[in-house]
Amino acid sequence: MNALPRGELGRVGLVTALLAIAPLPVLGSSYYESILAHLVVVAMFGVALNIVFGQTDQLFLFMGGLAGVGGYGTAIMADEFGVTAWLTLPIAAFIAGLIGVAVSWVSAKRKFTVVLISILTLNLQIVLSEVFVGARGLTGGSTGFPYRYFSLDTIAGPIGVGEKLVLYYVLLVLLFALLVLYVWLVNSRFGVAFAAIREDEVAASSIGVDVVRYKVIAGFIAAFVFGFVGAFYAREAAYILPGSFAFLTVDVLVLIVLIVGGLRTTLGPVVGAGIVVALEEVLVQSFTDWREPIFGLMLIFLFLYFRSGVVPVLDDLVERYAPWNDGDADPPPEGTAD
Amino acid sequence: MVTISTMAAVAIDGLAFGVFLALLGVGITLVFGLGEVLNLSIGVFSVIAVLIASWAVNSGQGVIVAAVIGVLVAAGIGLLVDRTLLSLVYRSTGEERILLGIFVTLGLTVFLDGFFINGLSLTSGIAIPSFPGSYGLPVDLPTVTIGAAVVRSSSLVVIGVGAVALAILFSFLRLTYLGKATRTVFQDEQGAQLVGVNPRRIRTLIFVLSVTVAGIAGVVWAVGQTVSVADGFQYTTFALIVSIVGGVRSLGGAIVAGVLLGFVNQFANFFVGSYVATVILFGAAIVFLLAKPEAIA
Numbered sequence: 028m029n030a031l032p033r034g035e036l037g038r039v040g041l042v043t044a045l046l047a048i049a050p051l052p053v054l055g056s057s058y059y060e061s062i063l064a065h066l067v068v069v070a071m072f073g074v075a076l077n078i079v080f081g082q083t084d085q086l087f088l089f090m091g092g093l094a095g096v097g098g099y100g101t102a103i104m105a106d107e108f109g110v111t112a113w114l115t116l117p118i119a120a121f122i123a124g125l126i127g128v129a130v131s132w133v134s135a136k137r138k139f140t141v142v143l144i145s146i147l148t149l150n151l152q153i154v155l156s157e158v159f160v161g162a163r164g165l166t167g168g169s170t171g172f173p174y175r176y177f178s179l180d181t182i183a184g185p186i187g188v189g190e191k192l193v194l195y196y197v198l199l200v201l202l203f204a205l206l207v208l209y210v211w212l213v214n215s216r217f218g219v220a221f222a223a224i225r226e227d228e229v230a231a232s233s234i235g236v237d238v239v240r241y242k243v244i245a246g247f248i249a250a251f252v253f254g255f256v257g258a259f260y261a262r263e264a265a266y267i268l269p270g271s272f273a274f275l276t277v278d279v280l281v282l283i284v285l286i287v288g289g290l291r292t293t294l295g296p297v298v299g300a301g302i303v304v305a306l307e308e309v310l311v312q313s314f315t316d317w318r319e320p321i322f323g324l325m326l327i328f329l330f331l332y333f334r335s336g337v338v339p340v341l342d343d344l345v346e347r348y349a350p351w352n353d354g355d356a357d358p359p360p361e362g363t364a365d
Numbered sequence: 366m367v368t369i370s371t372m373a374a375v376a377i378d379g380l381a382f383g384v385f386l387a388l389l390g391v392g393i394t395l396v397f398g399l400g401e402v403l404n405l406s407i408g409v410f411s412v413i414a415v416l417i418a419s420w421a422v423n424s425g426q427g428v429i430v431a432a433v434i435g436v437l438v439a440a441g442i443g444l445l446v447d448r449t450l451l452s453l454v455y456r457s458t459g460e461e462r463i464l465l466g467i468f469v470t471l472g473l474t475v476f477l478d479g480f481f482i483n484g485l486s487l488t489s490g491i492a493i494p495s496f497p498g499s500y501g502l503p504v505d506l507p508t509v510t511i512g513a514a515v516v517r518s519s520s521l522v523v524i525g526v527g528a529v530a531l532a533i534l535f536s537f538l539r540l541t542y543l544g545k546a547t548r549t550v551f552q553d554e555q556g557a558q559l560v561g562v563n564p565r566r567i568r569t570l571i572f573v574l575s576v577t578v579a580g581i582a583g584v585v586w587a588v589g590q591t592v593s594v595a596d597g598f599q600y601t602t603f604a605l606i607v608s609i610v611g612g613v614r615s616l617g618g619a620i621v622a623g624v625l626l627g628f629v630n631q632f633a634n635f636f637v638g639s640y641v642a643t644v645i646l647f648g649a650a651i652v653f654l655l656a657k658p659e660a661i662a
Binding site: 136142151153160323 | 403411453463467471602609640644647650
């Protein structure tokens with residue numbers, strides 16, 4: 028296995044550490060703990076989109092649907108089999124992953140363009156949304172049901188902290204693992220293959236890159252993550268509703284997060300989630316109703332003028348003005364804490 | 366026991382929904398065929414026309430005048446969008462433009478949705494009303510009996526007005542100089558430029574025309590149904606399905622697909638319920654996409 032770039036890992040460690048101490052100043056405020064947990068969940072969605080769209084140009088516009096498969100699937104199977112949700116979570120996520128595999132496999136085989144994939148998945152999103160609302164017997168229809176799975180009392184009780192805080196740290200560990208996975212992916216032979224496919228699919232396959240295989244792998248990982256995180260997304264809201272998994276709720280948010288942060292950057296999803304969630308909170312404080320129009324304008328503006336994102340801009344600034352940094356090629360040794 | 370007359374009534378409703386779908390599909394097809402922009406905000410223009418028309422009715426206008434005002438406002442907003450946002454989109458080319466068009470029109474949907482729910486009160490006393498509920502056009506039409514079938518006359522309004530609108534659109538494209546110029550841009554942009562046709566102007570014309578068609582679809586649909594701001598995106602996805610099934614560059618295809626899907630949806634609705642009908646509708650689009658992706662690529 029290739030050595031992982033220590034600079035990237037260092038930055039991942041640094042950001043995780045920052046997020047780890049973030050609840051401390053406001054310890055006990057479940058309001059801030061919720062916001063932070065939401066941030067981490069959204070960041071993980073962003074990383075998943077970064078893998079499938081950023082790395083392999085497959086624009087999945089059914090992220091909400093996949094998250095719903097994970098969220099509903101985990102709960103329904105747990106109730107049905109009478110087992111803990113911790114057991115059914117990987118199964119539900121795996122089912123979401125298989126949906127991703129099917130979409131990626133068909134579209135890679137048939138050489139779908141990015142636009143076709145987006146239209147195909149948008150249609151799938153609407154089918155999934157309809158099923159969440161329509162299959163009342165299973166999903167509770169549009170009234171939904173309380174989502175009280177993933178009991179963390181056994182940990183929270185003895186330590187003497189709130190369950191919410193424990194949940195936050197569980198999510199943070201997941202985010203850290205996911206970011207490490209991302210760094211490993213793009214720096215392994217997968218990353219090389221992804222880059223080759225993005226550059227020129229025909230050329231890539233002519234030198235022996237199995238285009239279908241790599242796209243399917245990216246599709247599986249991303250869909251699995253959406254399904255997996257989707258269950259925690261519902262858990263974090265403590266209630267599951269079809270509307271939470273709608274296209275205009277999840278997909279638009281995740282797209283903005285990834286573009287704000289920076290497509291194909293490791294920390295882009297985290298930075299983007301930080302900015303967007305903070306903005307959401309400001310809007311909630313002052314003018315709640317204007318969240319949607321402002322997000323719409325952001326989507327337009329970002330895609331027209333700011334497609335590179337914040338992280339590359341920050342990188343440029345650091346590279347240009349910071350005396351201790353001599354560029355990405357030679358990362359500073361002190362950034363290795365992880 | 367399902368009688369023939371019930372079936373006939375379902376068929377008429379299906380045809381009405383089909384004409385509504387066809388109008389929306391034609392709206393998407395016109396713009397994609399000519400400018401490679403998949404207008405994901407088309408449904409919002411239907412909704413805008415209804416909102417404004419219903420507001421005009423409440424301000425004391427007659428229904429027909431109100432409907433015309435609604436469609437004109439939708440067209441006006443369309444013109445504004447074309448001159449501003451789409452001009453920026455048209456600066457890029459190929460797949461880049463399609464992708465940019467998708468995101469920009471998607472953003473426009475999200476923006477307009479939120480905007481119309483909130484309304485806006487400016488300090489100078491000008492206020493844009495908010496539209497939080499659902500709206501219909503109050504046309505008091507009795508049911509009509511055709512043979513043994515009892516038919517909702519709102520369905521006949523949709524079919525009648527929709528068919529006339531489509532006929533006018535087709536005559537425009539076939540018979541007028543401007544329509545012919547439009548079709549030359551469809552077929553060969555460079556050739557059109559050589560003979561003195563300005564493609565950008567034609568694109569503006571077509572975009573405004575497409576949102577006008579969507580506006581007409583909205584106001585006739587609102588005669589029998591109520592429409593809310595949140596329905597806009599659903600109409601867009603309907604339009605998308607129609608253009609996928611009909612082939613995204615074919616106006617005739619959009620009409621056939623719209624009518625066909627209208628029937629499928631209404632009969633599925635009647636026999637297995639609305640939720641399964643919607644799944645069937647979108648499932649059909651997925652099957653078509655997988656079967657002949659070249660229709661949209």
